Amino acid sequence: MNWEFKIEEDETLDGPDGLKIIQKKGYYRYSQDSLQLVDFADVKKNDAIIDLGTGCGVMALMLAKRRLGRKIVGLEIQKELAEIARKNVRLNCFQEKIEIVDGDIREISRPFAPNSFDYIITNPPYIEARAGTRSSGSKKAIARHEILCNMDDALQAMKYLLKSLRRGACVYPAARFGELILKATNKNLLPKRVQFIYSNPKEKAELVMVEFIKEGKPGLEILPPLMSEGVKD
Numbered sequence: 392m393n394w395e396f397k398i399e400e401d402e403t404l405d406g407p408d409g410l411k412i413i414q415k416k417g418y419y420r421y422s423q424d425s426l427q428l429v430d431f432a433d434v435k436k437n438d439a440i441i442d443l444g445t446g447c448g449v450m451a452l453m454l455a456k457r458r459l460g461r462k463i464v465g466l467e468i469q470k471e472l473a474e475i476a477r478k479n480v481r482l483n484c485f486q487e488k489i490e491i492v493d494g495d496i497r498e499i500s501r502p503f504a505p506n507s508f509d510y511i512i513t514n515p516p517y518i519e520a521r522a523g524t525r526s527s528g529s530k531k532a533i534a535r536h537e538i539l540c541n542m543d544d545a546l547q548a549m550k551y552l553l554k555s556l557r558r559g560a561c562v563y564p565a566a567r568f569g570e571l572i573l574k575a576t577n578k579n580l581l582p583k584r585v586q587f588i589y590s591n592p593k594e595k596a597e598l599v600m601v602e603f604i605k606e607g608k609p610g611l612e613i614l615p616p617l618m619s620e621g622v623k624d
Contacts, residue, residue, distance in 0.1 A: 402475075407449070408456050411482050414447050415475055421449040423619055424562045424588070424598055425514045431586055431600045431614075432560040434459045438509035441466060443496055443548055444540065448476030448489070450512055455485045460510070465491045466502075468540070496540045499548040508552045511559030515545040542567070542574060550578045553605040558583065560603070565596035572601070581607050586614035 398404050398413065406412030407426055414420050429450050434440060438460045442451045445465030454460055467473040476491045494502045496515075542563070549559045559580070563571050565587055572582055580603040587596035597619070 406452075408453050410449075410452050410456055410479075412447055412449055412452070412479055413475055413482065415471065418469075418472060418475075419446060421447060425450050426453070427588065427617065427619065428512060428514055428560060428562045428600055429453045429457075431584075431602070432510070432512050433558065433584070433602060434510050434512070437461050438557075439507070440464070440510045440512065441503075441508045441552060443511060443513035443545060444468070444515050445476055445491065446472050446514075448479045448491060450514070451476075451489050451491075452479060452483055452485060454512075455488050456483070460488070463489045464508075465489060466494050466496065466499075467491065468493070468495050496548045497544050499551055503552060505551050506554045509554060509557045511549050511552055513545055513549070513559070513561045515542070515561060516540050542571060546575050546578050546580060549603065550580060550605065553580075555606045556604060558602055558604050560584075560600060562588075562598055562600045565599045568599050568601075571599075575601075575603055579606050580604070581609060582611055583607065584612045584614060586617055588617045588619045590619050592616075592618065 401416045403414050404411060434454060436459055439462050440454060440460040441464045443466050445451055445467045448465050451463045451465040454463055465476055467476060470493055473491050473493050480486055480489045480491060492502055553559055582601050583604045584602040586600045588598040589596050
């Protein structure tokens with residue numbers, strides 16, 4: 392590798408799957424639910440993939456490291472995070488496979504044509520934004536709270552980008568599972584695989600991972616429950 396990099400004082404370096412992932416302090420940092428979603432997603436080697444809200448690029452990089460997808464695009468609205476993601480792509484030598492794009496999920500038609508991807512993976516903001524809970528200017532809040540993107544926005548982008556009979560996967564709070572399925576079905580995104588995530592077998596599920604198919608036939612597979620160390624924010 393001919394590229395030299397330096398870790399700044401406000402950055403850290405670690406990563407799953409033997410990857411080198413730079414993250415910026417004060418921004419949302421990838422958590423276990425992103426890693427679990429990569430394991431859950433049924434991505435194929437020849438898929439054109441897009442990671443909506445890629446953050447530091449961890450999910451895109453994990454897919455590339457596992458030799459999944461023929462091309463991977465990471466879309467990120469926060470310019471500082473997009474630059475960190477590009478840095479991570481270069482650091483792990485995946486420039487030929489991964490492209491990081493600055494953009495807004497709500498304006499998905501600007502950078503992308505319809506029906507242009509085989510698989511979508513996304514860990515979108517899923518905490519309902521409520522007055523007084525968090526500052527709307529917080530970088531972490533933007534990544535986790537529905538401030539610049541909500542459930543409808545993510546599902547509409549999935550509907551727009553996916554080719555017919557192609558799939559997308561997301562992770563959401565288990566308490567919002569019914570709302571997620573109803574809104575997705577109304578957009579002709581039918582649930583095909585579901586897995587609930589628990590931090591304690593005696594407690595209620597905290598998260599749920601769902602894989603949808605665009606314009607597919609009904610038929611749902613419920614996977615065994617997954618134990619987790621809990622949701623980080």
